Amino acid sequence: MKVLYCGDVVGQTGRRVIIERIPELRERLDLDFVIVNGENSAHGFGITDKICEAFYDVGVDAITTGNHVWDQREIMNYIGGEPRLLRPLNYPEGTPGRGVNTFTVAGGRTLMLIHPMGRLFMDPLDDPFAGVQMALLNHRLGKTVDCIVVDIHAEATSEKMGMGHAFDGKVSMVVGSHVHIPTADAQILPGGTAYQTDAGMCGDYDSVIGMEKTTAVARFVQKLPTGRLEPAKGEATLCGVYLETDEDTGLARHVAPLRVGGRLAEQWPV
Ligand SMILES: [Fe+2]
Ligand SMILES: [Fe+2]
Numbered sequence: 001m002k003v004l005y006c007g008d009v010v011g012q013t014g015r016r017v018i019i020e021r022i023p024e025l026r027e028r029l030d031l032d033f034v035i036v037n038g039e040n041s042a043h044g045f046g047i048t049d050k051i052c053e054a055f056y057d058v059g060v061d062a063i064t065t066g067n068h069v070w071d072q073r074e075i076m077n078y079i080g081g082e083p084r085l086l087r088p089l090n091y092p093e094g095t096p097g098r099g100v101n102t103f104t105v106a107g108g109r110t111l112m113l114i115h116p117m118g119r120l121f122m123d124p125l126d127d128p129f130a131g132v133q134m135a136l137l138n139h140r141l142g143k144t145v146d147c148i149v150v151d152i153h154a155e156a157t158s159e160k161m162g163m164g165h166a167f168d169g170k171v172s173m174v175v176g177s178h179v180h181i182p183t184a185d186a187q188i189l190p191g192g193t194a195y196q197t198d199a200g201m202c203g204d205y206d207s208v209i210g211m212e213k214t215t216a217v218a219r220f221v222q223k224l225p226t227g228r229l230e231p232a233k234g235e236a237t238l239c240g241v242y243l244e245t246d247e248d249t250g251l252a253r254h255v256a257p258l259r260v261g262g263r264l265a266e267q268w269p270v
Contacts, residue, residue: 001109001147001247003033004258005175006240007182008066009041010203010210011231015051017202017238017261022058025258029242029269032105034059035113035149037177037199038085039066044211044231046071049078052085062086062103064115066153066178067122069097088117088153089135090126100135102145109146112139114171116163118154118178128152128159129166141170142250149243150174157183157197164195172245172252175199180209182239182257182264192251200239205263207232237262242269 004025009018018036026034036055038047046068055063062084069087070076079085079097089099102112114135116128132150139145148171152163155178164174169191175198176183182200189195201210208216211229218226238261244254256269 007199017236120156194252194255204232204234
């Protein structure tokens with residue numbers, strides 16, 4: 001199976017690069033499934049039903065989120081009836097929506113998407129490792145499901161690497177989101193799971209993690225209250241991770257970063 005995971009979409013410029021490039025990428029890379037992290041797609045804060053629909057229309061199959069999932073409160077009413085939109089798995093019981101779902105892909109194959117959120121330097125939540133383990137309880141990669149992707153939304157690189165190794169051999173890929181900067185560690189772990197600590201964002205890199213740099217820098221320099229952070233408006237780079245799995249085992253055959261558009265050097269999976 002050929003899967004593309006795109007990191008946190010930030011603001012209008014991030015939405016634009018997704019909407020403009022996904023149809024072309026689907027075709028050029030012969031993709032079976034496209035996942036986008038949309039937690040910052042609504043002007044940097046959260047996501048709306050309209051944005052979800054715009055992403056589905058261009059060929060996005062599933063959307064993950066993160067700590068910003070509830071920034072646009074209307075999404076609380078939408079998420080329960082929208083199986084393609086995931087919120088982090090390890091929120092308290094009774095939280096609207098779901099953090100795991102299984103999708104049918106062309107040819108009757110199945111892809112399971114699991115979306116834990118880390119706890120280091122983030123709000124306290126239930127144990128993300130136990131959450132993933134629970135989600136996998138009745139599923140076996142290559143037996144009951146053809147591909148399993150874990151989007152670990154976390155601040156700490158250590159917690160993300162821990163997640164990769166904890167489920168190495170049990171899932172097709174563990175990929176990180178939230179940091180908004182792509183890491184250079186794409187690899188297949190010893191057990192066969194593809195891994196990259198963070199996919200990076202789909203946004204303008206002439207910014208501070210996607211937000212307009214003047215206000216963001218002033219917050220560090222002056223330590224005085226500033227206006228609200230606004231998303232940067234320059235041309236976005238689409239940052240993603242491409243995964244190809246073995247059709248029999250579901251483990252990774254190839255993993256590589258993808259970067260197109262904007263300021264970062266272009267990179268295509270070989
Ligand atoms: Fe984010
Ligand atoms: Fe986040």
